[in-house]
Structure formats: structure tokens, C-alpha cells
Amino acid sequence: DGGITQSPKYLFRKEGQNVTLSCEQNLNHDAMYWYRQDPGQGLRLIYYSQIVNDFQKGDIAEGYSVSREKKESFPLTVTSAQKNPTAFYLCASSIAGTGVGETQYFGPGTRLLVL
Amino acid sequence: GEDVEQSLFLSVREGDSSVINCTYTDSSSTYLYWYKQEPGAGLQLLTYIFSNMDMKQDQRLTVLLNKKDKHLSLRIADTQTGDSAIYFCAEPASGTYKYIFGTGTRLKVLA
16 A cells, blocks of 8 residues: 555654654655644644755754655654754655645654653 | 635534635635544545636535635535544645645534
8 A cells, every 4th residue: 555654653852852753655756745733723844855865945944854865755853953843743745746736645643742 | 925714613513514614825726625634643635626616526525616715615514423623725835836734624523
């Protein structure tokens, strides 16, 4: 079955620690996205990658970093510079990232909590 | 601005129809989407409508599009307890790769 997987389901971060959230897709999609979801708010775009070895900042990239070394993988690192990281993180992918008539497919999410 | 607006909450009785409304911003949007999010899960695509359509029906779901008012609605017929979830409308932001999501409407179905 094709789809997007995210791990872990829950992640705990200690103060000053960097943590990495995993996102893998086997849909052969070129584009991948990371969103942050806070209660009562819509999804906010953190980073976006349209193709391997290329990525761009979204609306709230500060305190986050990403890499895109493989087509199927787009890990997100939450750095110690992100002062309010507690949120639900969603990874998504789409075929080509052109934004025209494309459907985004979402993973199950990772909930990050600060100890 | 780039805000896609939705009301935050909707409560209906099982068997009734639910109507979730959305006001979007970009009149040039080619597609408009509805996603469903169950508790603790990712978003699942429910349906979408192409901008040259006024209505799309898919089993219990009916999407209505009013381009003049930039208003999108999702009607769920015979609402069931399994329909309890958060519903997001979304549009692609013109000329960019970004998608703009609404704040989500939390639908609660009462037995």
C-alpha cells in the first residue's frame, strides 16, 4: 500500500535539545511539506520541498531545519531555537508541487511535547 | 489577505444534515478542497471541486461553490457519529506552491 508514514507518534523534547521527526512516502511524489498544527488554528507551513536537494522556507520556518537527500524522505529537525515547539506536526506530499489542482496526502502526524 | 475563514464549531443530531461553511480568498483558485481530520490523526482528503463547477455530489457529501461570494460549503447528509471530526477547507495560493488551510470546523454529532 502506498502512503506516508511519520514517526514517532509521540516525541518528548528536553529544553535545549534538538529532535528530528521522520517522514517517509512511497507514493513517488516529488513534493513534500511540513505543517504545524496548534489547537483551534489551521495548518501553518514550516518548510516545503519541490524536488530532491531543494527546499524552501514556509511561513514559520524559524527554529526548524529540514533536508531532502532522497525523494522518499523529508525529515524535520526542531532545534533548540524553537521556543514553543509543543504542537502536532503533519507531513504531506503531492505529485509535483505545482500548486495547480494537486491533492496533498497527509501522514498520521507526530505530537511533540516539551518536558 | 490570505485568510480562509471557517466557523470553529458545529453541533448536529445524528441523522440530521450538517453544513460547514468556508470563505476563501483567491478568486483564481482552480480547485478547492475539503479535508477531514479525526482525533489524533492526519488529514484525509474528503472531496474537491473544480472552480468551473457550482456543485459536486459524492454519496452523502455535497459541495456548493459560489464564486461571486468566494463561498464554499460542505453538506453532509444523514450525519453519523463517525462524521465527528474537524473539517478543513483549503485552496492553493495563486502563483505559489502553498496551500492555504482554514482554521477548521469541529463537527460534533450528538446521538
